[in-house]
Amino acid sequence: MTELNIPGTQSTPTIHGDWPAGVLAMQGDSYPENSFELFGQVIDWVERFLREEARPLALELRLLYLNTSSIKALMDIFDLLEEAHRDGLPVSVSWHYDSRNERVAELAEEFREDCSFPFAILPFSE
């Protein structure tokens, strides 16, 4: 099982892990009551990719509102990337946000403060 496909709902993001391409994409709002039911499998996927592959892994994010439990889960994912980066693995994050909503940029910026791998915060306008 190298494909990861989790359809989004009102309160959970759409998640797609493309193993051959080395891309993990997540988009939408994330405020489930129990973020671990959702992100546990994403964390497993990232851990496995970093363990088995020496290729680049890129996170493509268009996440919007995250509740604190999702923030905690996402921090765990970034911690895995940070560890991999220190071991010399090529990892990166691109977080795209609607330029009308600065809150999303601020949220991404707070994550970036704790990361030393390439982490881009990119505005788009509709």
Added chain:
Amino acid sequence: MDNYDLLAMREHYNRQRIMLCFNGPISRSLIEEIGNALRNYLAAEQAQPSAAMDVFAVYIEMTQNIRHYATRMNYPEQDAAATVSISRDEEGRYVVAAGNLVELDDGRQLVDWIANLAGLDKAQLKAAYKEQLRRPRDDERASGAGLGLLDIARKSSAPLRASLKEQADGRAFLSLRAVI
């Protein structure tokens, strides 16, 4: 019981500038549905996207805290109830308030903790938030609500307010109020 004074309720809500309120057992899907209604109201009022997101976030953290607490305490469904209101104050700022029944000791602990938060500035709140974020999941505060409350405090433009009213059954009604 055949004559609820709906007009008095309506006048009370209008006077308090309450946009949306709820009282009763609260489920996961109800939190989402009320959240939807809230987002629609905020969009109709043309709130800034960032302000709308803050109000929504505070609403979600408060109500999910209440659900988590009731689950952790194994409260039966009628005790897993919440009283929630979203209104605007005289200056037009959004006010999110939520209340629920808690064990008296838990309530006291939480009220003290929230009183301490009032003395922290934005930078100190951020530091406390980041520290809480890094804490292992099984080592959350006794209240279990630490991270959510710190997030609410950071999104508020005035210190969080909490009050506790003892009830006959040894529990207490905890009210939280955040001004965004």
